Amino acid sequence: MKIAMIGTGYVGLVTGACLAKIGHRVTCVDQDSSKVRALRRGNIPIYEPGLETVVEQAVAKKKLTFTTDLAKAVKANDIVFIAVGTPQASDGRSDLRDVEAAAKQIAKAANKSKIVVVKSTVPAGTCKRVGRILGKHGGEHTFDVVSNPEFLREGDAVNDFLDPDRIVIGTATERAANAMRKLYAPFEPQDVPLVLTSLETSELIKYSANAFLATKVAFINEMANLCDATGADIEALSRGIGLDNRIGRAFLKPGPGYGGSCFPKDTLALTVQAQEADCPVRIVESVVDSNSFHIRRLGRRITDFCAASWGETSNVPLVGKRIAILGLAFKANTDDVRSAASTVIAPLLSKQGAEIVGYDPAADKAITELIPTLERAKSIEEAIKGADAAIVLTEWAEIGAIDWPTMHDLMRQPVVVDLRNLYNTVKMAQNGFYYLSLGRPHIAPV
Ligand SMILES: NC(=O)c1ccc[n+]([C@@H]2O[C@H](COP(=O)([O-])OP(=O)(O)OC[C@H]3O[C@@H](n4cnc5c(N)ncnc54)[C@H](O)[C@@H]3O)[C@@H](O)[C@H]2O)c1
Numbered sequence: 203m204k205i206a207m208i209g210t211g212y213v214g215l216v217t218g219a220c221l222a223k224i225g226h227r228v229t230c231v232d233q234d235s236s237k238v239r240a241l242r243r244g245n246i247p248i249y250e251p252g253l254e255t256v257v258e259q260a261v262a263k264k265k266l267t268f269t270t271d272l273a274k275a276v277k278a279n280d281i282v283f284i285a286v287g288t289p290q291a292s293d294g295r296s297d298l299r300d301v302e303a304a305a306k307q308i309a310k311a312a313n314k315s316k317i318v319v320v321k322s323t324v325p326a327g328t329c330k331r332v333g334r335i336l337g338k339h340g341g342e343h344t345f346d347v348v349s350n351p352e353f354l355r356e357g358d359a360v361n362d363f364l365d366p367d368r369i370v371i372g373t374a375t376e377r378a379a380n381a382m383r384k385l386y387a388p389f390e391p392q393d394v395p396l397v398l399t400s401l402e403t404s405e406l407i408k409y410s411a412n413a414f415l416a417t418k419v420a421f422i423n424e425m426a427n428l429c430d431a432t433g434a435d436i437e438a439l440s441r442g443i444g445l446d447n448r449i450g451r452a453f454l455k456p457g458p459g460y461g462g463s464c465f466p467k468d469t470l471a472l473t474v475q476a477q478e479a480d481c482p483v484r485i486v487e488s489v490v491d492s493n494s495f496h497i498r499r500l501g502r503r504i505t506d507f508c509a510a511s512w513g514e515t516s517n518v519p520l521v522g523k524r525i526a527i528l529g530l531a532f533k534a535n536t537d538d539v540r541s542a543a544s545t546v547i548a549p550l551l552s553k554q555g556a557e558i559v560g561y562d563p564a565a566d567k568a569i570t571e572l573i574p575t576l577e578r579a580k581s582i583e584e585a586i587k588g589a590d591a592a593i594v595l596t597e598w599a600e601i602g603a604i605d606w607p608t609m610h611d612l613m614r615q616p617v618v619v620d621l622r623n624l625y626n627t628v629k630m631a632q633n634g635f636y637y638l639s640l641g642r643p644h645i646a647p648v
């Protein structure tokens with residue numbers, strides 16, 4: 203089938219390239235001409251494992267092209283996807299301006315009837331609104347609007363797209379449902395369940411899935427704090443509950459709180475939608491609160507633990523101390539720093555007088571755009587050298603594999619705060635480190 207993908211960001215590029223891989227012909231459109239130029243030269247603007255190969259092969263087979271010319275792409279294709287951003291507006295709502303603008307552009311460019319598929323994450327009722335915009339600006343042409351939310355995770359995006367747990371499709375017409383069945387027919391041999399439903403249900407499935415997963419993360423973080431307070435062990439607790447099939451083991455790893463471009467904005471947007479519908483989602487509201495409380499509480503714990511480990515009694519213990527932050531991306535295997543723990547912790551410690559140096563294998567460029575003043579190191583060793591403490595924020599394999607005994611003498615003071623529970627508490631103590639992790643017993647260095 204012939205597809206135009208409006209928006210070539212994380213979702214548009216992965217979806218476009220993967221739809222091309224399974225046999226469709228895809229034109230990826232973006233208004234950012236530098237992005238399109240880079241893609242035409244074969245440069246992938248994001249760090250996403252496996253994506254470069256998929257793009258390269260699809261381009262070589264002439265199944266995937268890139269353009270800034272939306273009108274031409276719309277005219278040449280029967281199915282038009284909208285995969286533009288829906289960031290958080292200042293009032294917590296989902297900012298739908300790009301979706302609405304894209305819908306208007308599609309309508310104006312249309313030369314015949316089209317199927318318009320909303321891939322972006324949008325509140326319930328948006329697809330109907332998109333339908334009204336298309337109707338208003340599309341002249342005599344008819345448009346079938348489809349909701350087809352995306353569930354890929356950054357860092358695993360290609361695999362998630364090609365081997366999905368399910369495909370959710372919301373439609374209002376049989377014609378659109380049939381077109382979507384045909385589009386996803388290549389997944390039939392894998393027995394991927396298709397959830398065919400209404401537009402609103404499909405839109406809400408996306409928010410519910412993210413809110414539920416975010417709830418698991420916030421829950422385990424609260425349990426980790428309780429483990430700290432009671433002397434219990436979060437690793438055993440997580441396993442002990444997760445082995446119950448009704449609960450499941452996934453998304454029960456404690457950390458610095460959920461971040462990224464989706465959970466924070468989607469949980470908040472869901473609470474606003476629900477309030478507006480006079481149907482507050484109190485659990486999700488608590489999850490949002492819990493997550494922002496968690497990271498701020500961790501900020502205080504970092505300061506207290508470092509001060510105690512250094513034997514520093516001053517009321518401004520971080521002044522003049524050099525602190526290395528290991529991992530700046532919101533999670534491993536991505537360069538995305540949107541709502542990353544580093545973007546909260548680095549300014550917080552810096553405000554208390556600490557000198558911060560950050561290291562990340564992929565997020566250097568992204569963090570520089572966000573916090574231009576942050577000093578960055580080119581390697582773990584460079585970051586750690588002369589540091590009074592190292593704070594681990596991202597679970598990159600390279601960071602998990604640090605050989606701490608060889609780092610001990612590089613540091614000015616052997617203090618490690620690990621907010622991803624990557625290392626063995628006993629070994630860290632045996633290697634002479636003051637080591638704090640989440641919900642696990644603290645052992646004094648030997
Ligand atoms: N990032 C993820 O992991 C993920 C996963 C699932 C769903 N989503 C949802 O998918 C949507 C897109 O997210 P993203 O992370 O890919 O966003 P993004 O910001 O990375 O990409 C959006 C792209 O759309 C382009 N764009 C905007 N308006 C345009 C227009 N009128 N014409 C052409 N191009 C236009 C922008 O230039 C940008 O390149 C959001 O609703 C998001 O919530 C994201």
Ligand SMILES: O=c1ccn([C@@H]2O[C@H](COP(=O)(O)OP(=O)(O)O[C@H]3O[C@H](CO)[C@@H](O)[C@H](O)[C@H]3O)[C@@H](O)[C@H]2O)c(=O)[nH]1
Nearest residue numbers: 352353354355356419453454455457460461462464532533
């Ligand atoms: O056990 C866990 C699992 C996750 N996280 C954190 O939770 C956040 C989100 O992680 P993840 O879900 O892996 O990343 P995303 O790429 O943001 O993907 C989520 O958001 C996407 C955008 O909506 C959805 O498509 C995906 O299904 C959904 O998993 C990150 O800060 C993780 O560090 C934890 O702290 N502990």
